[in-house]
Amino acid sequence: MIGRDFDGVLARAAAGSSDDFARLYRDVHPALIRYLNVMAYEQADDVAAEAWLAAVTSLSAFSGTETSFRSWLFTIARNKLIDAQRKASRRPTTPLTEAHDRTGRDAADAADQVVEAFSTERALALIAELPKDQAEAVMLRVVVGLDVADAAEVMDRSPGAVRVLAHRGLKRLAQRLADEENHEV
Amino acid sequence: MERPEGDVPEDSRLDALMDGTPASQVEPALLPLKRLLEAAAAPGSPAEQQDGLVAALRAHGQASSPTVAARVTKQRTRKRWTIGAASAAVLLLGTATSAYAGVLPAPLQNFAHATIGAPSAAEAAADDSRDQRNPNGPAPATDSTIAPTPGGVTPPGAPDGTSWPATTPTPGANGNGNGNGNGVGVAKPKPTPSPSPKGNANGVNKPKPTPTPKGNANGVGKPKPTPTPKGNANGVGNTNGNGSRP
Numbered sequence: 389m390i391g392r393d394f395d396g397v398l399a400r401a402a403a404g405s406s407d408d409f410a411r412l413y414r415d416v417h418p419a420l421i422r423y424l425n426v427m428a429y430e431q432a433d434d435v436a437a438e439a440w441l442a443a444v445t446s447l448s449a450f451s452g453t454e455t456s457f458r459s460w461l462f463t464i465a466r467n468k469l470i471d472a473q474r475k476a477s478r479r480p481t482t483p484l485t486e487a488h489d490r491t492g493r494d495a496a497d498a499a500d501q502v503v504e505a506f507s508t509e510r511a512l513a514l515i516a517e518l519p520k521d522q523a524e525a526v527m528l529r530v531v532v533g534l535d536v537a538d539a540a541e542v543m544d545r546s547p548g549a550v551r552v553l554a555h556r557g558l559k560r561l562a563q564r565l566a567d568e569e570n571h572e573v
Numbered sequence: 574m575e576r577p578e579g580d581v582p583e584d585s586r587l588d589a590l591m592d593g594t595p596a597s598q599v600e601p602a603l604l605p606l607k608r609l610l611e612a613a614a615a616p617g618s619p620a621e622q623q624d625g626l627v628a629a630l631r632a633h634g635q636a637s638s639p640t641v642a643a644r645v646t647k648q649r650t651r652k653r654w655t656i657g658a659a660s661a662a663v664l665l666l667g668t669a670t671s672a673y674a675g676v677l678p679a680p681l682q683n684f685a686h687a688t689i690g691a692p693s694a695a696e697a698a699a700d701d702s703r704d705q706r707n708p709n710g711p712a713p714a715t716d717s718t719i720a721p722t723p724g725g726v727t728p729p730g731a732p733d734g735t736s737w738p739a740t741t742p743t744p745g746a747n748g749n750g751n752g753n754g755n756g757v758g759v760a761k762p763k764p765t766p767s768p769s770p771k772g773n774a775n776g777v778n779k780p781k782p783t784p785t786p787k788g789n790a791n792g793v794g795k796p797k798p799t800p801t802p803k804g805n806a807n808g809v810g811n812t813n814g815n816g817s818r819p
């Protein structure tokens with residue numbers, strides 16, 4: 389998060405400062421690409437590019453806090469993702485591999501070393517195993533850093549529903565980790 | 574394998590995890606989950622931060638350049654002009670249609686009459702009054718100059734000896750009626766009286782193929798919705814059957 393400087397960075401980026409825009413990008417893009425990787429790995433890069441393209445064209449029209457900027461950007465990305473998935477459903481393709489997760493590693497492998505330090509990739513792979521709406525709620529709350537209200541706005545759901553989804557996702561993750569731990573023992 | 578009931582994390586503890594509670598304050602059972610979430614939310618690597626940055630900067634530069642901004646403004650202006658022209662065309666077309674229908678206010682109607690040849694306000698008003706008299710159909714071709722003649726006939730059933738409209742029969746007039754019983758049907762005038770015994774004289778009879786023998790005194794009949802094949806008194810029946818219906 390940029391913090392107190394955010395307003396100035398945003399204003400200068402909207403006025404055309406490439407340095408400030410790059411700062412915004414570097415701050416938000418990792419979370420954006422992780423979120424999109426969890427939601428739709430094959431389309432993540434394209435959707436992220438489209439989302440940024442849409443964001444820069446209307447950056448001067450945006451005003452708000454850093455959290456609302458993230459909420460706004462992720463709403464754009466989510467809409468672009470829905471559009472991309474709709475297009476993809478009209479042109480179905482056969483996936484090359486189905487048993488592998490987004491990191492190219494078997495999902496079972498991802499939980500092998502959970503007690504030890506997690507790598508970001510493995511953590512995201514475990515989250516990606518959750519049902520889609522639970523994974524999205526966890527990603528928006530934990531990785532993107534939105535509160536329940538903002539996450540609900542992005543997901544177009546009620547705050548209560550998002551809270552329940554996130555809880556279910558975390559409980560499922562905890563269950564999975566405990567199972568792996570017991571299995572090893 | 575199901576976890577024991579007591580091992581299920583409470584919602585409040587999960588909220589605390591998501592809100593960034595330090596690992597030192599997290600109970601041991603949730604530490605693996607805490608580590609997983611920390612790893613997922615770890616700061617972006619340089620590779621992640623640079624991924625796509627060049628393309629985004631290019632797009633940002635294009636969106637911020639004055640030429641692009643000017644082009645966008647120009648496009649918006651053109652779009653507004655297009656919408657305005659289309660709206661004006663629709664408005665003009667609607668006004669012209671209203672003018673030819675004669676439903677505009679009088680000043681506008683007269684203006685339309687002068688400019689595009691629409692009916693004048695007076696004509697429109699006359700049409701309106703005619704339509705109000707005969708709401709069931711088009712304005713009939715009345716001819717109030719037809720004079721009454723003795724022997725005018727009335728179809729049976731005129732109770733008071735009067736009829737409407739007060740057109741007067743002419744022998745040989747080719748009466749027709751509107752056939753709907755509202756009394757607005759009128760005679761189809763014939764310029765030259767015909768000695769033909771056909772046709773009733775009142776001009777407001779309902780078209781009947783056979784004469785009606787009954788008539789009333791004033792010689793003008795009141796149209797009746799139910800045709801009765803009775804002749805009139807003077808033997809002048811409406812036999813031509815060329816009644817017009819509105």
